[in-house]
Amino acid sequence: MADEATILGQLKQAVMDGDEDAAVAAANEAVATGVDPQKAIMEGLAAGMAEMGRLYEEEECYVPELMVSSEALYAGLAVLQPLVAASGKAAKKGTAVIGAVQGDIHDIGKNLVKMMLEVSGIEVVDLGRDVEMESFIAAVKDANADLLCMSALMTTTIIAIKDYMPEFKAKLPGVKIMIGGAPLNQHLADEWGADGYGENAMEAARVAVRLLGA
Numbered sequence: 001m002a003d004e005a006t007i008l009g010q011l012k013q014a015v016m017d018g019d020e021d022a023a024v025a026a027a028n029e030a031v032a033t034g035v036d037p038q039k040a041i042m043e044g045l046a047a048g049m050a051e052m053g054r055l056y057e058e059e060e061c062y063v064p065e066l067m068v069s070s071e072a073l074y075a076g077l078a079v080l081q082p083l084v085a086a087s088g089k090a091a092k093k094g095t096a097v098i099g100a101v102q103g104d105i106h107d108i109g110k111n112l113v114k115m116m117l118e119v120s121g122i123e124v125v126d127l128g129r130d131v132e133m134e135s136f137i138a139a140v141k142d143a144n145a146d147l148l149c150m151s152a153l154m155t156t157t158i159i160a161i162k163d164y165m166p167e168f169k170a171k172l173p174g175v176k177i178m179i180g181g182a183p184l185n186q187h188l189a190d191e192w193g194a195d196g197y198g199e200n201a202m203e204a205a206r207v208a209v210r211l212l213g214a
Ligand code: B12
Pocket: 046, 049, 050, 052, 053, 054, 056, 057, 063, 064, 066, 067, 070, 103, 104, 105, 106, 107, 108, 109, 110, 112, 113, 149, 150, 151, 152, 153, 154, 155, 156, 178, 179, 180, 181, 182, 183, 196, 197, 198, 199, 200, 201, 202, 204
């Protein structure tokens, strides 16, 4: 049987190759050999997507390749994610509403954050992607949520978060607001008045649990 490093490498490679079958096979092997499913997702599948992001930026791959890579990532995730959820079993700490902001259809990172929040005992209402800013407000009220999490991956879409922050604060008193996505950082989060920022899904869950005071 292959060792952990080899399996993590296979997961990463399967995403880079956009090979769904290979991603499922490597995910099953990770399960069979007892690799921590969370590690397999973050250091295998997500690492492959991050590498594709780098290649895209260097113009060594294009949008169609990114799309097949994301399909492979989701195929592997379908095997591994239920196991992360099953191993979690944390006590309920609160409710969060999450979504990718208006104009933004990037949802891989958002979905990983959702998974880590759920594992940490936070109930998550997922609004999906390209979510109108007003819909976030309505959903938080509907769910009586404690936390609003917004994801944005483009310099053009992060602006809505900045613009709507005063409205969120006014209409959702007491609700903690977290933001994340590649163009964002702690500095912008502080400047715009967000309560929290997370560089990755693990960090997002840690910050969320802290904000909920759990
Ligand atoms: C994959 C990808 C796509 C896929 C998306 C598939 C999907 N279902 O999500 C597809 C091919 C569809 C796509 C399309 C486009 N894309 Co694109 N895409 C990417 C790419 C390569 C990777 C993003 C990704 O999935 N990363 C992997 C995940 C795991 O990381 P992540 O998203 O950063 O999330 C982590 C953290 O940021 C954090 N996090 C994320 N959300 C949140 C939320 C909270 C609350 C917290 C706390 C933390 C947190 O935790 C996550 C997990 O660890 C990036 C490049 C990059 N470097 O980001 C470009 C990129 C974002 N895309 C870009 C562009 C331009 C586009 C297109 C316009 C291209 C085109 N010409 O058609 C379109 C349309 C996009 C739209 N309207 O939204 C640009 C944006 C440029 C800009 N303006 O800033 C980028 C930066 C590439 C580039 N350098 O040009 N894209």
